[in-house]
């Protein structure tokens with residue numbers, strides 16, 4: 053045996069395969085894209101807040117003038133006030149509704165579930181328009197309310213309608229994952245119903261409640277359409293941004309208000325992430341799903357409650373629909389389709405609707421491809437931890453950014469004369485890019501979740517078989533994730549159809565979208581045509597969603613015979 | 618014979634934690650090697666380093682004389698089967714098996730023929746058009762095996778391929794995999810924490826513990842001559858009796874003195890542990906002058922099926938206890954029962970001594 057000194061150990065540097073290289077290049081490109089469509093516009097917005105109207109650096113002057121102008125600062129307080137009140141109303145309401153859907157025996161459950169989702173398919177100004185019909189200066193029930201519907205009360209009612217489905221979906225998820233064994237144990241210990249509720253049900257839904265509250269708060273504070281239509285003289289942050297930019301052409305002050313609006317949204321987002329991180333999986337693999345048993349009194353109460361809420365949702369939708377079909381509110385109530393002749397109300401006529409369709413389709417296709425491939429690159433690239441962390445951060449950022457803030461950032465970034473990309477400005481392309489960026493987080497998360505659920509060793513197997521990784525992506529990974537891919541596409545389509553806030557600054561005369569046209573028409577005072585346009589949007593996005601459900605049920609089943617045992 | 622696979626000074630660290638510490642190992646061509654050890658000892662880590670899936674922190678791996686230490690998995694030559702199969706669920710069994718063949722630009726007919734051949738080889742000749750979800754666990758594992766062997770790799774890596782299957786299927790597949798491996802002569806490394814699996818399938822077993830190799834040897838060597846107390850304890854059952862090494866061939870335990878094989882690795886006078894397997898404890902026909910005779914009393918008798926495991930108390934020294942396996946015949950013939958008093962012997966050639 054030789055007694056040679058032990059060879060010095062050098063840390064191994066693994067050489068990269070072609071797959072590794074390809075994927076790293078892809079990831080770097082993704083970082084580039086996300087910087088361009090998310091980070092740099094926000095940076096441009098931040099910088100703008102420190103400039104005067106002529107682009108000179110003025111330090112904190114704009115912020116100082118903002119906080120010392122009561123009229124402006126007041127809007128911030130108003131925003132917080134409305135958001136807080138809406139949160140207090142929506143969260144318990146959605147909790148009860150979700151409780152009814154998951155924990156009681158409800159006749160026609162699917163119908164109640166479906167109705168609760170309707171507001172998602174509408175632009176946010178729709179409930180505002182309906183309220184104008186009901187309680188406005190010439191409303192049916194104007195006498196019922198003491199003062200004017202324009203202002204605080206109107207915003208709150210419309211926001212409740214608009215936020216309800218988002219909160220309910222979160223609560224349903226939180227309540228659906230219950231372990232029947234916990235309830236049996238509580239029963240066996242002789243705990244009273246009230247005590248079971250407070251010691252088992254509520255703690256189990258804790259994270260859902262927090263999440264729902266933060267989502268509602270953020271939605272209300274960042275929404276633009278409702279306050280625009282029914283806010284009257286009640287100013288909030290989102291409408292202030294619009295007024296500063298469109299009304300007074302004061303871009304610097306618009307940027308400052310945008311930053312003030314960004315702060316609470318970003319904060320709510322951060323809190324939510326921190327809270328969710330604490331959440332441990334309550335549901336173990338051995339959990340027994342809870343199947344509610346009939347109980348007359350409880351079921352009756354919840355059926356009544358759900359009927360009431362659903363009636364409210366349908367009333368608002370129905371009012372908008374009816375209003376759009378009426379000749380001359382409230383004097384001539386005979387029906388007509390004249391309000392759907394959009395050319396009489398807006399220069400673009402129906403063209404804005406087709407723009408919306410084009411934009412939504414483009415967003416769905418480009419966005420889904422980018423989000424899914426991006427999530428795949430981020431999940432499957434070996435090593436390269438720092439870049440993957442950056443991608444993760446950039447993918448989460450849009451969730452924390454209100455649409456109107458992102459849209460404003462786009463003006464500053466893409467309209468800058470020295471930006472080689474400014475040819476995009478005023479094209480439908482920038483609307484697509486902006487919408488993809490705005491809704492990037494949810495698509496990225498959906499794709500990531502789907503990718504995490506498939507076997508982690510598919511790539512190892514294909515490497516051992518010398519099959520390039522992109523081939524496995526095409527033949528295996530993407531086909532398996534097809535349902536998630538469809539989900540993302542539909543989500544993007546529906547949101548692109550209904551979004552107002554992020555695109556309101558970015559359209560050109562010939563690229564105006566239906567949701568924006570509705571805002572313009574309403575501004576010009578024609579409520580009926582605005583309602584008609586909103587309704588066309590609702591019908592389109594709901595139809596696309598219905599098609600999706602049908603495809604999921606019948607087409608996917610056939611395409612994916614392999615899922616059957 | 619030259620080594621097919623040479624692992625030298627392989628280390629793998631996860632942060633501060635050392636999952637593998639300076640592991641060296643040779644595998645000859647055509648050999649079936651099992652990595653055996655308790656959960657978390659680094660078996661999978663070593664296997665994945667050999668495959669290049671999770672590269673080592675330091676150390677070298679040579680395969681067929683070629684240094685593959687820094688190569689990505691796609692540039693190494695191996696087929697791999699995972700515990701959970703990792704079959705592509707959306708592809709038919711035939712497409713799964715042919716997955717690695719398609720990219721090699723072979724004619725379609727040739728691929729189909731090879732796939733058929735492979736499926737016949739693993740005993741699933743008619744399952745080609747089915748989807749993996751329509752097969753049982755055992756059948757899925759055979760498909761995974763066929764897929765891994767399709768490209769005729771020089772090295773087959775199996776990570777606990779049988780542990781997700783129920784006991785009967787596992788037994789049958791053990792034999793099938795072993796027979797297939799013999800027939801193809803493919804060098805194979807299998808990870809398992811099931812000692813029976815390792816003992817029945819392997820040509821050589823690598824026993825691992827805490828990220829290090831404890832012993833490498835044939836199943837007989839590992840079982841008969843465990844190199845360390847850990848191996849002795851981990852593989853099969855073993856009695857350990859604490860005592861002192863009196864001379865290089867005597868161990869004193871309490872009031873008793875036992876003869877043992879010559880110990881030159883241990884210092885006389887130190888604390889040691891004397892070990893013997895329960896089935897090596899002799900009872901019948903003890904000659905009058907038999908070595909290491911111990912008078913005992915039966916404290917417990919556990920029926921285990923083919924035999925009974927008896928807990929014995931040494932009559933002259935109540936603190937010393939050992940277990941022995943008694944066949945049903947023996948129990949009947951000698952009328953052994955709880956409380957019975959008898960003499961047993963610990964044959965010196967079956968006794969092993971380890972440092973305490």
Ligand SMILES: Nc1ncnc2c1ncn2[C@@H]1O[C@H](COP(=O)(O)OP(=O)(O)OP(=O)(O)O)[C@@H](O)[C@H]1O
Pocket residue numbers: 631634636654655656657658659660661662663810
């Ligand atoms: N990615 C990782 N990060 C940190 N520690 C790890 C990682 N992978 C493995 N380890 C640790 O390395 C040790 C060896 O893991 P390994 O998977 O090789 O064990 P094993 O012998 O295959 O065990 P088992 O029989 O449970 O599969 C374990 O303690 C494990 O916790």
Ligand SMILES: [Mg+2]
Pocket residue numbers: 660661662808
């Ligand atoms: Mg393992």
